[in-house]
Amino acid sequence: MTAFLEAMRLVAAPDVLIAIMASAVYGLVVGSLPGLSATMATALLVPVTFYLSPIAAVATIITASAMAIFSGDIPGALMRIPGTPASAAYTDEAYAMTRKGQAELALGAGLWFSAIGGIVGTLSLVLMAPALAEMALSFSTFEYFWLAFLGLMCATLVARSSPIKAIAAMLLGLLFACIGIENPGGVPRFTLGITDLLGGIEPIPALVGVFAVSEVMRAMTTPEPPPLPRRRFGSILAGQWALTKKYQWPMWRGNIVGIIIGVLPGAGADMAAWVSYATAKRFSKEPEKFGTGHPEGLVEAGASNNASLASGWVPSLLFGIPGDTITAIAIGVLYMKGLNPGPTLFTERASSMYALYIIFVLANIIMIPLGIVMIRAASLVLRAPRSAVMPVIVLLCAVGAFATGNNLFSVLLVGLFGIVGFVMERNGYPVAALVLGIVMGTMVEQNFVTSLIKSDGDVLPFFERPVSSVLAAMTIAALLWPAAVWAIRRLRPAEAAR
Amino acid sequence: MHLSDRITGGFLVLLGALAFWGGSRLPAVPGQDVGPAVFPMVVGGGLALCGALIVLGIGHSFEDEETEPVEAHEGLARWLGAWRALAAFVPPALLLFYVLASEALGFLPTAFVMVAVAALSLGASPRLALAMAVAAPPVVHLVFYKLLRVPLPAGILPAPW
Known part of the structure; x- marks a missing residue:
């Protein structure tokens, strides 16, 4: 109880409250602009968090990402352009509702069920994390290796692209992580004689390059989206209660599926939205209405992507293994702020953890009023021409990268990773897998090599401990899953054609 | 910047092979079998394998059909x-x-x-x-x-x- 009161005091500090408000507005605006994703919003925030107190820093990331995931629904519903990839699953549905004259209902559902999903996701985090922390205390390097590997495999599964290309992207990320002297032998590895590379490749320049610069590069070669027609909105929340009662089941299913996908290391909000939209259609009483402006899928997927956002913090806080690309960034910030992820975080820094939960709930509550303001202001914000927004992003990339270490080499890295991300994306290699590879490389290698040393180079002990054998089985299943899908498709061509 | 799978796959084979070779030349830790060389070699080998599979067009059926983005004219x-x-x-x-x-x-x-x-x-x-x-x-x-x-x-x- 004292820890809880202490947490309240931490959150009520003026700098934390200001940080929450400012990052809420920032997240809403960036998320609503097409092409600027929630991950990019978070990546560009990191240099700012360096200069904040630990709780304020974590608060900005939580708030901005939650807001951006919701606000990605706005251009999706109004212009049929998803603001963030997490909204892509139901963009067509929301736009169909707008065409039927139900823009308020579609946007309101996005807002209302995002907030509910976020709060339910937070509850799952509160309930699950301490129980898992207990278990995690007994984990050895074998379990950590499998857990990290499982995270990497999940990241390749969710990529909705060729699984081989996804695995290649992940391995490329691991290879980038090999650069530097932070390895078991402490020898310079793949540094090509460049002094700046001795310290290795920092995840932040890579993230900013892959998610922000490559997006500006894409903007250079694609036409500007059409301007949003001005419109007046009726009441946003009217009818949401009726929807909640009518689609109670889909809502809960969305919450739960979102939580499960979030907890899986490596799979995040995008995946949660796609899976939940599909399950909504599969279990609906009226699946023929899907795609014609039917709110059911919106309810389920909207709840799901925000629920996954909160539960994605479970593996991040417990094991330092990111649940998705946003928490991959958050982990870096946690380390920087002395809140090193690990099971002991829940025993030794309990008040900080409670503060984190409170921030999550707070962010999802203020999402409703701020979201309504944002929806009403959308026609104003979305009229900002791309040629005015993107140049500022380029400038922020440069300054943000410079600020991470006050050296110009990071700026160069940002540019290079922009090219890498752009080329990969254009050729069907998922960049999220690359990023997770870079972020988790050192950890995977450390646990892999330590385990190998412990077992004298023998592979068998990797499968001997009970938890590690379960994790190994899950990882191998994830690896073989695409092959199974392919075989099933082959065996039942008639069903696939339907 | 759309390249064929043969080019990107071929590049990955080359990169993986280079990483494997570069990794194998790293000095070992005295008295240890497992050192800084193992991980790059595993990753490089995997990358080369994936690259070869991509060149052969395996896994292509999972990709969405090619949608060439509309080119900008401004x-x-x-x-x-x-x-x-x-x-x-x-x-x-x-x-x-x-x-x-x-x-x-x-x-x-x-x-x-x-x-x-x-x-x-x-x-x-x-x-x-x-x-x-x-x-x-x-x-x-x-x-x-x-x-x-x-x-x-x-x-x-x-x-x-």
């Missing part, structure tokens, strides 16, 4: 005509410009050039580009230099604050 892309794909490289070029010029020129002039060039390349009217280039850098400078205390270079045009 700003630099229009001016470049058939070479319009090159417009994509403006942002990294601007970052390179920042690396080379910011120390000597200072933050404000460098940022002015970056914003102006990027806006014009995206098809902004000269008036909008000029307005953005004049307005944005001081705001960014104020936030990062004053609030966040990032030592941005002053160069030839120090900010008044």
Whole structure:
């Protein structure tokens, strides 16, 4: 109880409250602009968090990402352009509702069920994390290796692209992580004689390059989206209660599926939205209405992507293994702020953890009023021409990268990773897998090599401990899953054609 | 920048093989079988294998059918005509410009050039580009230099604050 009161005091500090408000507005605006994703919003925030107190820093990331995931629904519903990839699953549905004259209902559902999903996701985090922390205390390097590997495999599964290309992207990320002297032998590895590379490749320049610069590069070669027609909105929340009662089941299913996908290391909000939209259609009483402006899928997927956002913090806080690309960034910030992820975080820094939960709930509550303001202001914000927004992003990339270490080499890295991300994306290699590879490389290698040393180079002990054998089985299943899908498709061509 | 699977896969085979070879030449830790060489070799081997599978077109059926994005016909892309794909490289070029010029020129002039060039390349009217280039850098400078205390270079045009 004292820890809880202490947490309240931490959150009520003026700098934390200001940080929450400012990052809420920032997240809403960036998320609503097409092409600027929630991950990019978070990546560009990191240099700012360096200069904040630990709780304020974590608060900005939580708030901005939650807001951006919701606000990605706005251009999706109004212009049929998803603001963030997490909204892509139901963009067509929301736009169909707008065409039927139900823009308020579609946007309101996005807002209302995002907030509910976020709060339910937070509850799952509160309930699950301490129980898992207990278990995690007994984990050895074998379990950590499998857990990290499982995270990497999940990241390749969710990529909705060729699984081989996804695995290649992940391995490329691991290879980038090999650069530097932070390895078991402490020898310079793949540094090509460049002094700046001795310290290795920092995840932040890579993230900013892959998610922000490559997006500006894409903007250079694609036409500007059409301007949003001005419109007046009726009441946003009217009818949401009726929807909640009518689609109670889909809502809960969305919450739960979102939580499960979030907890899986490596799979995040995008995946949660796609899976939940599909399950909504599969279990609906009226699946023929899907795609014609039917709110059911919106309810389920909207709840799901925000629920996954909160539960994605479970593996991040417990094991330092990111649940998705946003928490991959958050982990870096946690380390920087002395809140090193690990099971002991829940025993030794309990008040900080409670503060984190409170921030999550707070962010999802203020999402409703701020979201309504944002929806009403959308026609104003979305009229900002791309040629005015993107140049500022380029400038922020440069300054943000410079600020991470006050050296110009990071700026160069940002540019290079922009090219890498752009080329990969254009050729069907998922960049999220690359990023997770870079972020988790050192950890995977450390646990892999330590385990190998412990077992004298023998592979068998990797499968001997009970938890590690379960994790190994899950990882191998994830690896073989695409092959199974392919075989099933082959065996039942008639069903696939339907 | 659309390349065929043969080219990207082939590149990955080459990169994986290089990593494997480079990894195998790393000095071992004395008295240990397992050292810094193992991980790059495993990753490099895997990468080469994946590259080979991609060259052979395995896994292609999982990809969405090719959707060539609509090409831009505004700003630099229009001016470049058939070479319009090159417009994509403006942002990294601007970052390179920042690396080379910011120390000597200072933050404000460098940022002015970056914003102006990027806006014009995206098809902004000269008036909008000029307005953005004049307005944005001081705001960014104020936030990062004053609030966040990032030592941005002053160069030839120090900010008044």
